[in-house]
Amino acid sequence: MNKDILICGVGGQGTVLASRIIAAAAMEEGSSVHSAETIGMAQRGGSVTSHVRSGDEAYSPMIPFGAADMLLAFEPGEAVRNLRYLRRGGTAVVNTTAVKPVTESLRDTGYDGSEMVNYLQGKCDCIFINAEEVCKPFGSTKFFNIIMLGVAAGSGHLGLKSETLLKMIGQYVPSRFLDVNIRAFNAGMEIAGQTSGNLKGE
Numbered sequence: 001m002n003k004d005i006l007i008c009g010v011g012g013q014g015t016v017l018a019s020r021i022i023a024a025a026a027m028e029e030g031s032s033v034h035s036a037e038t039i040g041m042a043q044r045g046g047s048v049t050s051h052v053r054s055g056d057e058a059y060s061p062m063i064p065f066g067a068a069d070m071l072l073a074f075e076p077g078e079a080v081r082n083l084r085y086l087r088r089g090g091t092a093v094v095n096t097t098a099v100k101p102v103t104e105s106l107r108d109t110g111y112d113g114s115e116m117v118n119y120l121q122g123k124c125d126c127i128f129i130n131a132e133e134v135c136k137p138f139g140s141t142k143f144f145n146i147i148m149l150g151v152a153a154g155s156g157h158l159g160l161k162s163e164t165l166l167k168m169i170g171q172y173v174p175s176r177f178l179d180v181n182i183r184a185f186n187a188g189m190e191i192a193g194q195t196s197g198n199l200k201g202e
Contacts, residue, residue: 001031002055003159004063005152008082009074010099011039011046014145017172018072019050021149024168025160026054036061047078054159070157071124072148074131075099076116083123091157092124093148097131127151127195134191143184146173150188155195162189 005022009015016037023035031054038049051063065084071092073079079094086092098113120126129151135141146169152158153165166185173181 001159002057003031003053003070004058004068004087005052005054005070005072005158006063006068006082006085007050007052007072007074008078009048009095010078011048013048013074013099014142015048015050015072015074018145018149019052021165021168021172022158022160023052023054024171025164026052028164028168029160031055032058034058034061047081049078049082069159070152072152074144074148076113076120077111079120080116083120086124090124091155092120092126093151093155094120094126094128095131095144095148096128127155127192129191134187137187138180138184143181146181146184147188147191150185150190151192152188153185154189154192156192 007015007019019035023033026033034053036051051061053061053063063085066087068085068087069090071082071086073092073094076094076096076098079092096113096117098111100111117128131141131144134147135144149165153160153162166182169181169185170178
């Protein structure tokens with residue numbers, strides 16, 4: 001099965017770890033995988049985009065515009081910025097909680113992500129998640145990347161088994177944090193189940 005997954009967000013959100021878990025899970029299930037990352041100038045706050053391509057037709061690590069089967073967007077502005085990669089009929093999982101850039105603190109533009117969310121609602125099939133809300137039971141938003149993986153897996157559009165993803169989480173996450181990350185993944189799976197049938201066009 002050929003799958004093109006684009007993961008985007010800003011530095012410090014754990015997007016790179018999420019992309020590596022997806023790539024490792026695809027290889028574990030027998031697919032050939034190509035991946036690439038573009039990272040902004042700032043370690044935290046800069047744009048981060050990861051391309052993960054699996055299957056026999058993945059000849060290049062970079063996903064062409066209009067070809068991604070799934071967009072995992074950790075920030076609404078980054079979702080809009082990278083929407084051109086999503087194919088018609090593809091699915092986007094989008095965090096509605098905005099990460100304000102440095103320029104926002106200097107100019108006070110009022111950016112809160114709501115305008116981006118409204119725009120996306122009319123453009124693609126989306127599953128929207130509020131990072132602050134879903135992470136409250138875990139006491140930190142640092143587990144949001146694993147919640148996003150759970151949502152993606154639970155939606156049925158990621159093309160990977162939840163058991164395989166959990167196995168890779170076990171390999172990439174420090175053992176002392178494994179239990180909470182498993183709970184975060186399962187929480188994401190549950191969110192996906194609750195949003196089933198609420199996508200645009202369904």
